[in-house]
Amino acid sequence: MRESCDSNSACNDIERRRFLRLAGLGTGALLLANALPNQVLHAAEKTSTPPKPKNVIGPDEALKRLIEGNERYVSGNSETHDFKDEREALVSGQNPFVAVLSCADSRIAPEYAFDTARGDLFAIRVAGNFVTDEGLASLEYGVAVLGAPLILVLGHERCGAIEAGVKAVKDRTVFPGQIPKLTNALQPSIEQVLKQPGDLVANATVQNVKNSVERLKAATPLLTDALGNGKLKIVGGLYRLATGKVELIA
Ligand SMILES: [Zn+2]
Incomplete structure (x- = not known):
């Protein structure tokens, strides 16, 4: 009607x-x-007439596509992206198939790591890839307004923010400027794994991804609604620096 x-x-x-x-x-x-x-x-x-019809997919298909993109990136077979045509197609709007919360680390580059084009990947980046209020609001927008069916929290090996957090927790190092805002945010994840065997930075990196995923899964009402309706999946991953491979860990 x-x-x-x-x-x-x-x-x-x-x-x-x-x-x-x-x-x-x-x-x-x-x-x-x-x-x-x-x-x-x-x-x-x-966005009701999506500029990228192939991005109108469900959470499982989005995750499959993300993994396949990472496999192309790892093997050196990334697609050639026509930036000029993509620019023109995206003037009217955007409908990304994934939202990624990643570290600001210059070695990660989520768009490359998943061999995505413009308009495919909605990126939120902060050193240490933890959930800030503003990051959560951005993700809510990505899901509820832009329709992204998948959120990935992406940690990585040898994360400088996690290493700084470990120094702050273990050695009581006090960093200058606003850097303690990063280390304070990471402190709970680091303290959770202080007594775990193995490498503390590596363990804290995984724990931080898991905690970020859990926080997003509990974010009412927008993300919980989308999860409950089967319109959203939230997963965590770890980026291996030497290979570029992303392993799902949550
Ligand atoms: Zn990092």
Whole structure:
């Protein structure tokens, strides 16, 4: 049934309801949609005709595609991406098939690591790849508005932020500037594995990914709604520096 509107407020209500149908989400999305300014709703409307139809896939297919992209990257068979055509196709909007929370480390580069093109991967990066409030808000936007069916938290070997966190916890090292904000955020994951056998930095890296995944899985209402509706999967991975291989660990 075609809805029509004869006033601004009626139009806004119709747009919100249409957005919810597009998003296919529950009560959390309802809260979001009611609070969304019209510019965001218009952006959401634009994603109803996705610029990348092949990205309209479910969580399992998204994960399979991510792993296959990493295999191409590891073996040196990455696809050639036509940036010029991609730019033009994406003027109208975006519908990435994955959102990645990764470390800021310059050796990681998630778009390369999964052989993705522009418009495929929604990236949030912070040294130590832990969940900040702003990072969570970005991921909520990626899922509830842009429709990303998959979130990957990506840790990596020899992470400088984790190493600094270990120094802060074990040696009481105090870092200058705002760096303690990073080490403080990582401290709980490091303390959880202090008594574990093996390498403390490696163990803390894995624990930090697991804790970040758990925090995202508990993020109400938007991510929990999408998880409950089967529209989202949240996984954790570890990037191996020497090979580029990403191993799923959560
Ligand atoms: Zn790092």
